[in-house]
Amino acid sequence: MVLEATIIAIDNSEYMRNGDYLTTRFDAQLTTTEFIFQNKTSSNPENTVGLVAYGGSGPQVLSTLTNDFGKLLSGVHDTKISGQNHFSSGIQVAALALKHRQNKVQQQRIIVFVGSPIEESEKELEKLAKKMKKNNVAIDVINFGEESINTSKLEKFNSIINNHENSHLVTVPPGPRLLYEVIASSPILLEDGELGGGDFGDYGVGNFGAGDGLIDASMDPDLALALRLSLEEEKQRQDREAEAAEKAKKDAAESSELEKIDEAKEDENQNEEGNTKDVNME
Known part of the structure; x- marks a missing residue:
């Protein structure tokens, strides 16, 4: 060599x-x-x-x-x-x-x-x-x-x-x-x-x-190893991006669900206030 x-x-x-x-x-x-x-x-x-x-x-x-x-x-x-x-x-x-x-x-x-x-x-x-x-x-x-x-x-x-x-x-x-x-x-x-x-x-x-x-x-163990490491790093990067996207999606869904619950509670409170007013008028 x-x-x-x-x-x-x-x-x-x-x-x-x-x-x-x-x-x-x-x-x-x-x-x-x-x-x-x-x-x-x-x-x-x-x-x-x-x-x-x-x-x-x-x-x-x-x-x-x-x-x-x-x-x-x-x-x-x-x-x-x-x-x-x-x-x-x-x-x-x-x-x-x-x-x-x-x-x-x-x-x-x-x-x-x-x-x-x-x-x-x-x-x-x-x-x-x-x-x-x-x-x-x-x-x-x-x-x-x-x-x-x-x-x-x-x-x-x-x-x-x-x-x-x-x-x-x-x-x-x-x-x-x-x-x-x-x-x-x-x-x-x-x-x-x-x-x-x-x-x-x-x-x-x-x-x-x-x-x-x-x-x-x-054919070439050293080059194969370098390539495998590169592929693994790329896969880890993609996995991190996928996890981040999934977390963002989950957070968005939870946020939407919380908004719906808040809206439902607000509607319920408004209904209770309306019923209270009706009873007082009677």
């Missing part, structure tokens, strides 16, 4: 609002990010993963290298969509985060999502690729959403950065398969011809937004 430090660089530019991938490019990307984290950390317990967003006004480190899924999730859900793609500076910030890894034995890898047009020229990308290769940083690129614009640039970038097949370019056009499903069976997550965390085929990913199915626990 490869010992790696991986920085996932996500595209949070305005283009990520597009709904050509379920449910949006941004959501598809986050689901895949969570999947990659689980795959990397389950394939080797000493692997660490960090998170960088490179849209908005510029790159931002959302999570330093960790194997704590909660820290990555916190970074993921704090991300906002804004601005434009800053591909080159995003890669450089990710490389800087890798440089500060505690375990220097870990190989360095960046997995970058590209879902908006890359502004840099081929010459600028060539210079960036040579710099990363010199620093022994492998880069996997997930090219989706604007593949007609970016593919030629990214193919050239990959041809330069690739060192003995350590870097990959996966282009994913819109289609029936979910983004994470394509990445699950791609060279990005394949190790010696086998998927590090299990090939999930047509399984959904429960609370990660990719469907209502469940993952076979025999």
